[in-house]
Amino acid sequence: MLLQIDKILSAPECEAIVSAVGDPALWRDGKETAKGGAKSVKSNTQAAASAPPVKGSVSKILDTLRAHPVFQAAAQPADFIRPTINRYSPGMSYGDHVDAPYINNLRTDLSFTLFLTDPDTYAGGELVIDNQGHEDRIKGSAGSLVLYPSSSVHRVDEVTTGERICCIGWVKSRIRSAEQRGLLFEIEQTLADLRDVNAPSQTHNRLLNVRNNLLRLFGE
Numbered sequence: 001m002l003l004q005i006d007k008i009l010s011a012p013e014c015e016a017i018v019s020a021v022g023d024p025a026l027w028r029d030g031k032e033t034a035k036g037g038a039k040s041v042k043s044n045t046q047a048a049a050s051a052p053p054v055k056g057s058v059s060k061i062l063d064t065l066r067a068h069p070v071f072q073a074a075a076q077p078a079d080f081i082r083p084t085i086n087r088y089s090p091g092m093s094y095g096d097h098v099d100a101p102y103i104n105n106l107r108t109d110l111s112f113t114l115f116l117t118d119p120d121t122y123a124g125g126e127l128v129i130d131n132q133g134h135e136d137r138i139k140g141s142a143g144s145l146v147l148y149p150s151s152s153v154h155r156v157d158e159v160t161t162g163e164r165i166c167c168i169g170w171v172k173s174r175i176r177s178a179e180q181r182g183l184l185f186e187i188e189q190t191l192a193d194l195r196d197v198n199a200p201s202q203t204h205n206r207l208l209n210v211r212n213n214l215l216r217l218f219g220e
């Protein structure tokens with residue numbers, strides 16, 4: 001399942017992060033963290049994770065994701081893995097590749113890209129995800145996020161003008177099976193619908209109990 005969530009961060013929050021990581025001394029060659037075939041097709045820069053402004057920005061982003069009900073329901077995060085602020089300047093791209101199955105000894109179930117710069121400010125830079133032979137091409141507004149299975153072949157098309165800055169990362173989910181995670185997400189959305197129509201609390205609680213018991217059954 002590919003999911004886009006809008007307005008995870010506001011425009012001023014995105015601008016604040018982009019300016020916090022603006023010092024050129026913070027940026028490293030993205031090849032440093034790529035493995036195998038991905039290394040040869042990766043051309044971007046990444047903000048040094050240990051630098052205080054980068055740490056602060058990433059921790060704000062992770063706090064926001066943990067508190068976001070739709071992200072939480074769709075990803076069921078057990079761990080966030082190597083969240084990274086990346087940047088594509090003109091001429092940079094990341095060709096077709098697959099992400100490593102384990103990063104820092106944690107299984108990568110889901111990948112995310114949180115766009116920090118507005119799509120009007122750069123040309124190119126689409127995130128292109130293979131979806132059973134069909135290509136999903138995503139260029140989100142600043143503050144929006146795309147969540148996709150880490151098992152998909154994907155790439156970032158060349159940026160030709162401007163700068164594409166994003167926070168990317170991986171999630172180890174409490175629910176390993178994408179099918180089970182998808183069913184739980186459907187239930188979660190139905191719970192939200194029941195709340196919207198002020199369904200009797202007994203009805204809501206019964207479905208909530210099914211959700212909770214499936215979490216116990218499917219969770220690791």
Ligand SMILES: O=C(O)CCC(=O)C(=O)O
Pocket residue numbers: 086094099113127154155156166168
């Ligand atoms: O920048 C992106 O949207 C994705 C980057 C990516 O695929 C990666 O770093 O593995």
Ligand SMILES: [Fe+2]
Pocket residue numbers: 097098099154
């Ligand atoms: Fe990737």
